[in-house]
Amino acid sequence: PTIHRADYRPLPWTVERIDLHFNLDPTATVVTSRLNCVRNPEVEAGPLRLWGDTLECLLLTVDGAEPAAAALRELEDGLEVDLAGERAVVEIHTRIDPQANTTLSGLYLSNGGFFTQCEAEGFRRITYFPDRPDVMARYTVTLEADRERCPVLLSNGNLLEQGELPGGRHYARWEDPFPKPSYLFALVAARLVVLERKAQTASGREVLLQVWVEEGNLDRAGHAMDSLIHSMRWDERTFGLELDLDRFMIVAVADFNMGAMENKGLNIFNTKYVLAKPDTATDVDYEHIESVVAHEYFHNWTGNRVTCRDWFQLTLKEGLTVFRDQQFSADMLAEAAGEEDAASARAVKRIDDVRVLRAAQFPEDAGPMAHPIRPDSYQEINNFYTATVYEKGAEVIRMLHTLLGTEGFRNGMDLYFSYHDGKAVTCDDFVDAMAEANGRDLDQFMRWYAQAGTPRLGARGEWNAADGSYTLRLTQHTPPTPGQAEKLPLVIPVAVGLIAPDGSDLPLQLEGESQPGASTRVLELKTAEQRFRFVGLSAEPVPSLLRGFSAPVLLELEEDDERLAFRMAKDSDPCNRWDAAQRYAERVILALAADLGQGRAAAVPEAFIRAFRSLATDEALDPAFRAQAAALPAEGYLLERMSPADPAALRAALRLLYATLGERLAADWLALCERLPVAGEYRYHPADAGRRALLNLALRYLAAAGNEAGLALARQRFGAAGNMTDRFGALAALVQSASPAREDALAAFHARYKDDALVLDKWFSLQAGAWRWQDDAPGTLLRVKALLDDAAFSLSNPNKVYSLLGTFFRANPAEFHAADGSGHVFWADMVIALDARNPQVAARMARALENWRRYTPALQASIRPQLERVLATKGLSPDVSEVIGKALQD
Numbered sequence: 008p009t010i011h012r013a014d015y016r017p018l019p020w021t022v023e024r025i026d027l028h029f030n031l032d033p034t035a036t037v038v039t040s041r042l043n044c045v046r047n048p049e050v051e052a053g054p055l056r057l058w059g060d061t062l063e064c065l066l067l068t069v070d071g072a073e074p075a076a077a078a079l080r081e082l083e084d085g086l087e088v089d090l091a092g093e094r095a096v097v098e099i100h101t102r103i104d105p106q107a108n109t110t111l112s113g114l115y116l117s118n119g120g121f122f123t124q125c126e127a128e129g130f131r132r133i134t135y136f137p138d139r140p141d142v143m144a145r146y147t148v149t150l151e152a153d154r155e156r157c158p159v160l161l162s163n164g165n166l167l168e169q170g171e172l173p174g175g176r177h178y179a180r181w182e183d184p185f186p187k188p189s190y191l192f193a194l195v196a197a198r199l200v201v202l203e204r205k206a207q208t209a210s211g212r213e214v215l216l217q218v219w220v221e222e223g224n225l226d227r228a229g230h231a232m233d234s235l236i237h238s239m240r241w242d243e244r245t246f247g248l249e250l251d252l253d254r255f256m257i258v259a260v261a262d263f264n265m266g267a268m269e270n271k272g273l274n275i276f277n278t279k280y281v282l283a284k285p286d287t288a289t290d291v292d293y294e295h296i297e298s299v300v301a302h303e304y305f306h307n308w309t310g311n312r313v314t315c316r317d318w319f320q321l322t323l324k325e326g327l328t329v330f331r332d333q334q335f336s337a338d339m340l341a342e343a344a345g346e347e348d349a350a351s352a353r354a355v356k357r358i359d360d361v362r363v364l365r366a367a368q369f370p371e372d373a374g375p376m377a378h379p380i381r382p383d384s385y386q387e388i389n390n391f392y393t394a395t396v397y398e399k400g401a402e403v404i405r406m407l408h409t410l411l412g413t414e415g416f417r418n419g420m421d422l423y424f425s426y427h428d429g430k431a432v433t434c435d436d437f438v439d440a441m442a443e444a445n446g447r448d449l450d451q452f453m454r455w456y457a458q459a460g461t462p463r464l465g466a467r468g469e470w471n472a473a474d475g476s477y478t479l480r481l482t483q484h485t486p487p488t489p490g491q492a493e494k495l496p497l498v499i500p501v502a503v504g505l506i507a508p509d510g511s512d513l514p515l516q517l518e519g520e521s522q523p524g525a526s527t528r529v530l531e532l533k534t535a536e537q538r539f540r541f542v543g544l545s546a547e548p549v550p551s552l553l554r555g556f557s558a559p560v561l562l563e564l565e566e567d568d569e570r571l572a573f574r575m576a577k578d579s580d581p582c583n584r585w586d587a588a589q590r591y592a593e594r595v596i597l598a599l600a601a602d603l604g605q606g607r608a609a610a611v612p613e614a615f616i617r618a619f620r621s622l623a624t625d626e627a628l629d630p631a632f633r634a635q636a637a638a639l640p641a642e643g644y645l646l647e648r649m650s651p652a653d654p655a656a657l658r659a660a661l662r663l664l665y666a667t668l669g670e671r672l673a674a675d676w677l678a679l680c681e682r683l684p685v686a687g688e689y690r691y692h693p694a695d696a697g698r699r700a701l702l703n704l705a706l707r708y709l710a711a712a713g714n715e716a717g718l719a720l721a722r723q724r725f726g727a728a729g730n731m732t733d734r735f736g737a738l739a740a741l742v743q744s745a746s747p748a749r750e751d752a753l754a755a756f757h758a759r760y761k762d763d764a765l766v767l768d769k770w771f772s773l774q775a776g777a778w779r780w781q782d783d784a785p786g787t788l789l790r791v792k793a794l795l796d797d798a799a800f801s802l803s804n805p806n807k808v809y810s811l812l813g814t815f816f817r818a819n820p821a822e823f824h825a826a827d828g829s830g831h832v833f834w835a836d837m838v839i840a841l842d843a844r845n846p847q848v849a850a851r852m853a854r855a856l857e858n859w860r861r862y863t864p865a866l867q868a869s870i871r872p873q874l875e876r877v878l879a880t881k882g883l884s885p886d887v888s889e890v891i892g893k894a895l896q897d
């Protein structure tokens with residue numbers, strides 16, 4: 008069934024307090040829930056609505072008595088109870104089987120411990136409840152469990168008491184002082200150890216910070232703790248927001264569908280985003296941990312104190328919180344880099360964010376699942392934790408920040424909290440607060456929340472030598488998306504600079520202004536077409552548009568190779584310098600792919616090699632930035648730019664480009680490998696990370712070219728590495744080459760880390776992502792199939808599935824889409840197998856083929872029957888059937 012945003016109605020009854028009691032048992036947990044229900048006087052009378060999913064109801068009473076048969080009705084997805092008067096106490100006993108719960112939604116077991124995941128609708132798998140985010144209740148929770156199996160008993164808020172019970176059991180009672188929606192409830196009952204620290208909030212309150220991990224992992228918890236403290240300080244400093252609880256806990260769990268979850272005071276994390284030590288985690292892992300810890304922590308205000316009225320508003324908390332974590336990471340990088348290099352450090356982070364948006368969100372916006380950041384309908388809400396809601400949602404918030412300025416944005420945030428603290432609200436409430444605090448009309452801006460699709464920003468410049476003016480004509484249009492044929496013009500902030508022939512930025516003076524001002528300024532494009540006339544120029548400028556990627560759009564600006572090379576060398580905006588390199592590379596790659604796809608000979612243009620080389624080897628630039636500039640556009644993004652998408656031709660082009668750049672720049676890469684190594688003990692620091700990233704990229708190019716010295720260096724660095732970043736970088740270079748050394752290195756890596764689940768994820772993923780460097784080599788699918796039987800692999804563990812299958816389906820298109828169709832058959836087998844145990848994970852894998860209509864006719868013919876086979880599977884989950892149903896819709 009499809010749920011529509013327009014159908015939202017408040018409930019006639021809500022819950023003021025809930026008292027929960029858990030008698031925890033692996034196969035038969037009894038949950039007792041006492042609800043203090045209150046009539047909502049603003050809503051027409053009606054029954055109490057309780058949602059329930061896979062529950063066994065043992066008892067239900069209203070004010071101590073069983074209701075009359077007619078007053079209690081069973082519905083497909085729960086119960087309905089008639090209540091009289093203004094208040095009622097409803098008590099419900101249910102029995103659940105955590106061990107049988109393979110969905111990892113609700114209460115489940117992981118390594119013998121009990122964990123919960125309630126967002127979005129997992130709470131109804133624990134007990135009957137009005138399981139909607141607009142029902143905010145105060146929780147007290149008592150946990151009872153076997154002392155041996157579960158020495159640690161945690162829930163939201165503050166610990167009230169704990170003690171012994173007969174029969175080797177014990178209990179703990181928790182109380183959360185803040186009203187919250189059910190999706191923020193959590194419990195943990197497991198065998199864990201803790202790293203803890205005391206800290207002071209800005210106002211001087213003492214708080215206890217804890218990171219709970221399995222025994223043996225304490226030496227990997229420190230970075231998460233540091234990240235938490237940095238996050239606290241940042242939110243105090245940047246938004247005046249303090250931790251509101253006496254205790255804040257992070258718990259790491261190995262089986263988890265997503266990255267992490269912001270349960271009030273008890274964040275539960277995928278181990279991947281907590282555990283790090285130099286020997287097991289790469290710089291990128293450290294970075295991700297810092298940003299995910301920050302993300303979940305920031306939710307405490309943007310999500311928890313102010314929450315979503317309904318799930319259509321998801322971007323209210325997610326877009327805003329992603330924006331906040333992006334800003335946090337940029338500030339952390341800038342701080343570490345020091346004043347002089349701060350701008351470049353920030354750009355490196357911005358480029359990362361733009362890469363993610365282009366590689367994941369743009370394709371989503373161009374496919375059958377395209378939706379506005381605030382969707383109008385869904386079949387399964389779990390399918391809408393998307394790059395659009397998160398990443399494009401963050402871009403929309405960033406545009407507000409750009410339009411209103413740092414101070415205006417902060418004023419809007421302050422007003423938002425002053426109005427809505429403790430409430431469940433909508434995206435309109437947020438934008439209204441921004442508008443009111445800044446005295447601005449943001450009505451047209453709201454279209455960003457309503458329209459799907461990636462807007463095309465067209466730009467044309469006209470130079471008038473006679474009067475020294477340059478007229479920029481900007482246009483916009485958004486292509487139709489499913490269910491949205493017509494689109495209206497958006498408010499698009501376009502940050503613009505004009506570059507003089509010598510490469511310097513020109514001060515900008517728009518027609519009608521008395522004097523020139525800053526050299527970058529934000530133009531607001533609000534209609535389908537607008538002209539901006541710059542005056543007082545002495546020579547024709549080169550435009551640099553969308554600086555800092557000021558809007559989530561595709562810029563359509565015609566620039567010849569020479570101009571791209573010029574901007575690669577000269578653009579003062581580092582993001583645009585990078586972008587010029589990406590555009591040039593894209594053009595070269597797509598041309599190579601077209602030639603190779605037609606069986607024609609092809610070569611990389613000399614001019615590109617020159618431009619690429621001068622950027623990659625420019626010693627004046629920060630290594631982290633050079634690593635960004637020298638990394639080619641993501642394959643997923645390139646496929647999106649190809650029509651029809653031909654993964655084999657694209658791969659051939661990429662192989663040729665890697666090999667050419669490896670060979671032609673071999674001396675440069677080898678020189679970098681001499682100069683860049685970081686001396687001394689590993690520390691996670693952006694400056695060191697940048698050097699390691701560039702060095703590893705150099706190895707990758709050398710290895711791809713089969714350069715003997717480079718391969719020897721990769722082998723040597725792999726053997727001698729003192730940290731995971733170096734070891735894994737060298738291994739990745741070997742694996743992405745034709746060198747026979749790859750198998751030995753993979754085996755050595757496996758032997759060293761065979762008991763380390765997170766490191767083995769890297770090992771799986773590297774093999775699933777491996778290209779074929781010789782045409783007669785066996786396909787990657789064979790390896791993937793063999794790895795399914797590896798002792799360390801399990802279809803029940805999401806990290807393993809994402810590493811092996813996710814990488815193969817999403818990051819290795821040429822191998823996945825092998826011409827014989829074997830990858831497609833395998834995909835359907837896997838989606839069907841996964842769906843039987845975990846629909847959320849299955850749906851994520853299912854989405855790997857949603858853009859199938861963009862592929863060549865031969866591939867489409869091979870894919871369609873597999874989509875149909877999955878859709879015809881008996882008992883298919885709503886999650887997968889929504890994805891496949893939409894993919895097959897005409």
Ligand code: ARG
Nearest residue numbers: 126127265267268269389392
């Ligand atoms: N709110 C979490 C976060 O963004 C994501 C949890 C979503 N989980 C799910 N099963 N839909 O941090």
Ligand code: ZN
Nearest residue numbers: 302306325328
């Ligand atoms: Zn989030």
